[in-house]
Amino acid sequence: MTSNAGTAGIRDQALEALRALVGRPDAVFHDGQFEAVEALVADRRRALVVQRTGWGKSAVYFVATLLLRRAGAGPTVLVSPLLALMRDQIGAAERAGVRAVAINSTNAHEWADVLEQLDRDEVDVLLVSPERLNNPAFREQQLPALVRRIGMLVVDEAHCISDWGHDFRPDYRRLRDLIAQMPSDVPVLATTATANSRVVADVAEQLGTSGAHTEGEPSGSGSEVLTIRGPLARSSLRLGVLRLPDATSRLAWLLSHLDDLPGSGIIYTLTVAAAVDTARLLRERGHEVRAYTGQTDPDERAESESMLKRNAVKALVATSALGMGFDKPDLGFVLHLGAPSSPVAYYQQVGRAGRASESADVLLLPGAEDRDIWHYFATASMPDRERAERVIAALGDQPVSTPALEAIVDIRRTPLELLLKVLDVDGAVRRVQGGWIATGEPWSYDAERYGRIAAERLAEQQHMVEYEQTGGCRMEFLQRTLDDATAVPCGRCDNCAGVWFPTEVGSAAAAAATTSLDRVGVPIEPRRAWPTGADRLGVPVRGRIDAAEQAGEGRALARLTDLGWGGTMRELFAAGAVDGPVSPSVLAACVRVLADWGWAERPAAVIAMPSRSRPQLVESLAQGLASIGRLPYLGALGLADGGPTGGPGGNSVFRLAGVWDRLSADGIDVPAGPVLLVDDMADSRWTLTVAARLLRRAGATDILPFVLALRG
Structure with missing residues (x-):
């Protein structure tokens, strides 16, 4: 530990830097600020600062950076989660005379200049987003040199490290790998305004340490995280x-x-x-x-x-x-x-x-x-064993792009990208130039960990x-x-x-x-292009959908997530809800949607989509709209070869393949005019797209899809 004289010297330097940072000659440290600076500069500790918003956590790492740089240390690497936060941090750094630059997704044109500045040792703080740590070029070309020269690592908004801190953000888990590559005497600071004991434990685990202790308590191992926690009460x-x-x-x-x-x-x-x-x-x-x-x-x-x-x-x-x-x-x-x-x-x-x-x-x-x-958001971000194993099995030693992989594993793009990041951090797959490969390393689903989360x-x-x-x-x-x-x-x-x-x-x-909240009517944008990779599943289409085979813009009564009619729709489509005829109130609301539609040409007829789960609901809705609108009801499309396969939640390629050539217009006298096509719910819109193509090939001049609910 530092001597009293050493502490006094560091305090004087730190106070000078603090006053330059805030622009006030009378500024003094808040309780805990200097203690954190001293732990980083003098003791080269790993520290977690948990202090309320506005306490001055950024002052700790900027002041510590200045002191470390004066002692000959390399630049601080600051992992920051948001671009707006980066802009504010760079501005604060400039006020203290700290030379700060950023590498993120919005300034790729500046990366070469930033690297040259780093080579000339003209950068005090390099701000990077956690996503950069998952970029192959950054990991392989820039990161090794940074690790060799790094003077301090700062993880801002450290609750994001936690498994339940920020939408299960796997990029933050990669910090453990980064820290393992750093020299043991490089200080590490994690900061947050919100952390309970569980989050503190998660942070300690990801920092690759044996545990954490709070300032003032006995410290066991020198590798423990020093936690400096202040009162969270906000009197204002x-x-x-x-x-x-x-x-x-x-x-x-x-x-x-x-x-x-x-x-x-x-x-x-x-x-x-x-x-x-x-x-x-x-x-x-x-x-x-x-x-x-x-x-x-x-x-x-x-x-x-x-x-x-x-x-x-x-x-x-x-x-x-x-x-x-x-x-x-x-x-x-x-x-x-x-x-x-x-x-x-x-x-x-x-x-x-x-x-x-x-x-x-x-x-x-x-x-x-x-x-x-x-419940929806919690389950959406949790890795699934069966899906993970499917992804690993689909990869080999040749890179596969995310769109191509999507066409193989039947997982939508956003959850697929999240799952790939988790598997990458776990060492089962690796992102390289051109896509993803399997590492061949043994991998097993950590059921205990995910159950705990x-x-x-x-x-x-x-x-x-x-x-x-x-x-x-x-x-x-x-x-x-x-x-x-x-x-x-x-x-x-x-x-x-x-x-x-x-x-x-x-x-x-x-x-x-x-x-x-009684407002009704949500536009349904038609599909304009076929999904990449459809031909891999035997669907002979690619590129843009022929304009003569597209659906027109459709309407839904409401989104499932809407505040108003969304509640009624959630009840109607809840798991276990019994199929039955459309209620008079819902039918009346649908009529209002049609009355406000403003289509270029009135429909010539009504056709229903076939439904295996809600046949009474769809047929009664189509018949009711036809009767009220005095339009001929031509019945429902037929199901060919057993009808569509699969359910909601798959990706576009598999959803399209599941409905391709599974619908039939046999026996329906399709008019040479617009057709109102009625269904219960729109999700991927591929069922409506394929039905529209079928009906337009049969003579309809336009297809106007109408559904009760739009998912999402």
Whole structure:
């Protein structure tokens, strides 16, 4: 350990660097900041800093970098998860005289210059995204040289290391391999604002160490992670929970009271559809808001962030895509329409508010559908044994591209890419130039590990339910759930000080919310091109679909994820739901969709898709629409060779192969005009595409697909 004189010298240098960083000659370290710097610079430790948002975690690694560089160390490598966070970090570094550059997916044209700067030792901090660690060129060409010269490794937002920290992000698990290649005396710092004991243990495991101990406790092995944990209480936050019966009531409350919330803020939703629908309703009622999701154009996201920082909008209605890296110190409120699935995620999001103000309001409006949404996202990111074995078996020693592999293993692109990353980290496959290969290394499904993760997810979901229902202090509950030993009642939340938010809903707002949620009609974009690799499965098509054989733009009554009719659709298509005739209310809603369609030419007839799971529903819907529209109903398409194979969830190539040549128009007098083609649900749209091709070849001039529900 360092001597007192050595500590004093380091403190003086560190304080000088800190004051340059923040631009204040009177700045002093927060509790724990210098201790972290000293552990990294003097003792070359591996440290985890768990401190609330706004505490100054970036100051630790920038100050430590300056001191290490002065001592002759190489550049710091900072693994940062978000591009927006990188931009903020580079700006902060420049203020302290730290030369920082980034390598990420948006600046490939600058990589050569960055590498030259590294060669000339003109870079103090290199920021990389975790995804870079999975890039073959970076791993093979740039990373070895970096490892030889690295002065410090920093992992920002370290809760992403955890198996349940950030959508099961496998790129972070590769950090263990990186650390194993580094000299043992290179310090490592992991930082986060949200970590319970489980996350701390996950971080220690991925840092390749024997465990973790908290500052002030006896240390066993020198390889342990030093954990510097501060109190997580945020005295500026006023927490509350308002339980309302349904989505209509929640939206009506928001319409009634959005302007009562202080300043500008964030309204979080659990799905993209909810964010878009909520933002649309608020705008229609005169509120300045914008939707912000992972599907929003990057330039529009950046513009929306800027508008919120300038208070040019009242709120961004956002999914979890807006979180880490967004910094507005005076954010006035955070409101949730639906609860996140864990206290870690919830604290991370509410931590955006009140960072530099005396008061900020945090209100949760949980929904009855929250558990279903949690379950969907939890299972979507979990590796599956059978799928993993299928992928490994399909690969050899010659590279196979992801699109080509998709055509072999019947897994959709996004889950396939996630699974490949997991298998890559596990050593079973490897990404190389041109695609993926199997390594030949033994691999077995770690059922115990994934079972543990699943159990932990369920436990954390239950903690969120308990947070909603607790009669005690809400801030204290969050702190204890995050294993903060300093937890005490806050004296400000709705349970400590009484309900601070209005609970009534205005009648006009309720009517507006009801009208908005009763809105029907979602466009169905037609397929324009055949999927790559279809010929490998005996489907003799490729390239663009002939315009004379395409379907026209279709309509769905609603998405399964919609706030309004989506709920009715989820009940209708729930596992175990009994088939039966379409209800009068659903049929009436479908008629409204058709009335608003605005097609170029009215349909000449109605034809139903054949259905093995819901024949009564589809036939009664098609017959009902034909009767109300006074159109001839020509019956349902026939099933050839047993009908379509497979079910929902496969990728495009297999979905197309499963329906190709399995439909028949025999016995149907197809008119020379537009045909309204009726089905229960659209998912991949290949069934509708093949049916449209069949009917257009039989003489129809256009196909207008109509379905009750659009998946996703």
